[in-house]
Amino acid sequence: MNWLTRTIHALSPNCREAIRLQSDALERPLPRLQRIGLRIHMALCIWCSRYSKQIKFLRTAARHCDHDREPKQGLPAGARERIKQALEAGKKQLP
Amino acid sequence: MQAGESAEDQKPPELSDPEQWVDLHGDYLFKYALMRLRDPARAEDAVQETFLAALKGGKSFAGRSAEKSWLVGILKNKIFDHYRKASRETSFTDLDFYADEESDRFVADGAGKGGWIHELGPVEWSPNPGAGLDNDIFWKTFQECAGKLPKNVSAVFNLREVDGTESREICGLLNISESNLWVMLHRARMALRRCLETNWF
Numbered sequence: 001m002n003w004l005t006r007t008i009h010a011l012s013p014n015c016r017e018a019i020r021l022q023s024d025a026l027e028r029p030l031p032r033l034q035r036i037g038l039r040i041h042m043a044l045c046i047w048c049s050r051y052s053k054q055i056k057f058l059r060t061a062a063r064h065c066d067h068d069r070e071p072k073q074g075l076p077a078g079a080r081e082r083i084k085q086a087l088e089a090g091k092k093q094l095p
Numbered sequence: 096m097q098a099g100e101s102a103e104d105q106k107p108p109e110l111s112d113p114e115q116w117v118d119l120h121g122d123y124l125f126k127y128a129l130m131r132l133r134d135p136a137r138a139e140d141a142v143q144e145t146f147l148a149a150l151k152g153g154k155s156f157a158g159r160s161a162e163k164s165w166l167v168g169i170l171k172n173k174i175f176d177h178y179r180k181a182s183r184e185t186s187f188t189d190l191d192f193y194a195d196e197e198s199d200r201f202v203a204d205g206a207g208k209g210g211w212i213h214e215l216g217p218v219e220w221s222p223n224p225g226a227g228l229d230n231d232i233f234w235k236t237f238q239e240c241a242g243k244l245p246k247n248v249s250a251v252f253n254l255r256e257v258d259g260t261e262s263r264e265i266c267g268l269l270n271i272s273e274s275n276l277w278v279m280l281h282r283a284r285m286a287l288r289r290c291l292e293t294n295w296f
Binding site for chain 1: 281
């Protein structure tokens with residue numbers, strides 16, 4: 001291996017390390033060398049490239065979480081009644 | 096209609112009527128609380144406390160969605176209070192879940208050590224993942240996969256990814272270290288990604 005190839009090998013993480021770095025990159029800026037190494041790896045690795053898109057999609061999906069949608073089941077009937085009664089009692093205590 | 100206004104905001108302004116709150120907002124608030132507290136009894140208590148606090152607040156709103164946002168804000172604070180209190184009693188750190196980090200999917204040793212075993216690596220997700228966002232079955236699958244995360248990991252994931260809470264605030268709230276937070280998030284993402292890949296894509 002020439003010096004350039006050796007350098008690239010030294011800089012870039014393996015896949016196990018790369019997926020951890022990708023997760024961390026969603027939390028804080030990575031140190032520069034790590035960022036460069038990760039980019040090199042991602043350019044060369046189709047699986048890590050997919051992984052990156054997929055965990056970013058998880059974030060997008062999570063942000064779209066809509067409680068009007070799922071799950072269908074909401075307040076159980078008993079709970080509904082209890083809360084209404086508590087509210088009634090609460091109203092009577094208002095000045 | 097202006098951008099950001101829902102059809103409900105177009106109705107003539109009505110004063111908040113506590114009589115209607117439970118029917119209008121109860122389901123939403125309960126689901127919000129249940130996802131985060133994972134316990135129906137706790138969720139019910141949180142919702143009840145929210146309505147009672149709102150009653151004392153005595154505000155009125157010109158639209159249902161503003162009213163709902165206000166109630167969600169109160170509920171969110173109740174949930175945060177719960178987390179703060181719980182974190183003093185038990186640990187929210189969970190380093191056991193998914194501790195092996197799918198080691199069986201990576202080359203164990205030799206020249207390619209640490210690389211994905213090709214047949215076991217992430218596959219291309221199709222149709223375009225974004226298309227799932229409109230699909231009820233996708234959401235059901237997503238919720239089921241998220242529901243498989245153990246309680247503490249789930250709390251961390253929800254706070255960070257659903258609510259967008261900053262890492263520092265999560266650490267303060269749950270009394271966990273930043274490095275443990277990041278490990279838990281990494282493992283939650285791995286697990287969730289894998290579950291979705293298996294069950295949806």
